[in-house]
Amino acid sequence: MDARLLDVVIGVVAFLVLIAMLAVLPMIMIAGVAYIIAIVIFVLFLSGAGYLVNEKIA
Numbered sequence: 001m002d003a004r005l006l007d008v009v010i011g012v013v014a015f016l017v018l019i020a021m022l023a024v025l026p027m028i029m030i031a032g033v034a035y036i037i038a039i040v041i042f043v044l045f046l047s048g049a050g051y052l053v054n055e056k057i058a
Contacts, residue, residue, distance in 0.1 A: 003057050014046050014049065018038060018042040021038035022038050
């Protein structure tokens, strides 16, 4: 798969995961903490995906 296409797919999936977490996590825990956790998970997801894409390309 082309690296640019893979990067776009990962970005879209990460955005969908963020939206799902923003919708679900506040139902489970305190809203302020849930939003921070959702953003942290989003950043970790993108960082991990970026690392894997770089390893695959190199």
